[in-house]
Amino acid sequence: MVMARGVEVDLEAGGDARGASVRLAKFEDGGSDVNGSPATQPSRDEDNKAARPTTLTSSARRQFFPGLQGHCLRPVDRNNQNLHESPCQWRRSSPLPLAAGAATPQSAPCSASVAPSSPTSSLYPATSPGSSVQRLLSAVVPRIPQSLGFAMEDYLVENCGLTRPQALKASTKISHLRSPSKPDAVLAFLAGLGLSTADVAALVAKDPQFLCTRVETTLGPNAVGLTALGLSQTEIASLVSLIPTSFCYKSIVSNVPYYLSLLGSYENLLRVLKNSSTLLFVSLEKVVKPNVAFLRECGLDHCDIAKLCISRPWLLGTSLERVQATVACAESIGVPRGSGMFRQALHAVAFLSKEKVTAQVDYLKNTLRWSDAEVGIAVSKLPMLLVRSKGILHILSEFLISEVGLEPAYIAHRPALLSYSLEGRLRPRYYVVKFLKENGLLDRDRSFFPAVTVTDRVFVEKYIIPHDEAAPHLAEDYAAACKGEVPARFIFA
Secondary structure (H helix, E strand, O other), X not given: OEEEOOEEEOEEOOOOOOOEEEEEEEEOOOOOOOOOOOOXXXXXXXXXXXXXXXXXXXXXXXXXOHHHOOOOOEEEEOOOOOOOOOOEEEEOOOOOOOOOOOOOOOOOOOOOOOOOOOHHHOOOOOOOOOOOOEEEEEEEEEOOOHXXXXXXXXXXXXXXXXXXXXXXXXXXXXXXXXXXXXXXXXXXXXXXXXXXXXHHXXXXXXOHHHHHOOHHHHHHHHHHHHHHOOOOHHHHHHHHHHOOOHHHOOHHHHHHHHHHHHHOOHHHHHHHXXXXXXXXXXXXXXXXXXXXXXXXXXXXXXXXXXXXXXXOOHHHHOOHHHHHHHHHHHHHOOOOOOOOOHHHXXXXXXXXXXXXXXXXXXXXXXXXXXXXXXXXXXXXXXXXXXXXXXXXXXXXXXHHHHHOOOOHHHHHOOHHHHHOOHHHHHHHHHHHHHHHHHOOOOOOOOOOHHHHHOOHHHHHHHHOHHHOOOOOOHXXXXXXXXXXXXXXXXXXX
């Protein structure tokens, strides 16, 4: 039973095999969906407090709660008093036995169900001026006698699919629950979205407090709002699974269109949210849009910003001062704003402190025998050298300088040589070029760099196919070299 200002509401769903009941939940401006939120972000209470109470339309209720259809409520006087002067209890057409001597008034048509809304008022229907609380259907939930208590840990194992250790950990975060009504409503909502048992278990293990969220005032309206934006049920389900905490904020509906426009597609949005799950409830006006505007001032176009933020989404949700510091760091390595490599420079230094940048520059100078000028040229041409593994850089330098015989200055002006795989590209192609030169099939002055940068198809067309007659085994040997083998014909004295 739920008491709301003296009104006790209880609706049994006739015909439900589980004897399910529907509870009318009041919505209060100060109500909380879930306890707790990141310290730097508005709490779920604060986000949802300012939002106007919303209900699901009849069509939305049919979509997410098919078990609610066909119910009719009848008023029953609980204490043999006038219905307008005393608390009342709502029962289905076949109520439970009343106390001895209690009178039953004439049956009346259902009046407690929500009337169909017009399209313009489906999310924000008008409320009665005389109503002190907004009572909303929350979900279909099983009736569990209060006397039996509520064992949360067992519930998480039996109903949510968690393992016993997971349930033990999760139960501590929702120990305040004394009834399964909210969790049951949430599970029904997730089932309506098509989430599998494994998906539900993973979601609850990630965010147990999601089970405390109100379906009728938060989850349902959010799902309806996202549907109105054009997202499919499958896409909404993937959002819920990926960012359950963010889905509990009403701002998700208003923020999604901006990110879809900025990032270009729903798939790109998912890629961003995998690395920044709280982004959808970061303030657009105070945080995100100023950061994007500053990046545009630095010469990045829409496409550059999208690519940068997909790989470094924190740039959207962090402070403007931190974005400005990142830009300054990119400029300090010799990549000016507006240049073609500026986006890559930001990408490279996004997680690096000045000390780490300095240490990597020193390592490049020592390993590749570069001067200050040469390392500056190399880094400005290929900023990702700053995040290249030191171990890989050491191996590549030994191969290019000691085995291939390239000069350090040659590499500094062609730093892309340090971005390729040694075993997958550099070594096999070096073998082919050297074989051709050793057998007089290629000019000895031919540069190694062009042979490295072309695609594999072009390499075969230019360096292998023309020599089918003179070197019939060359294609076979090249394929073996790409697998890490060293054919006998590629062993040079």
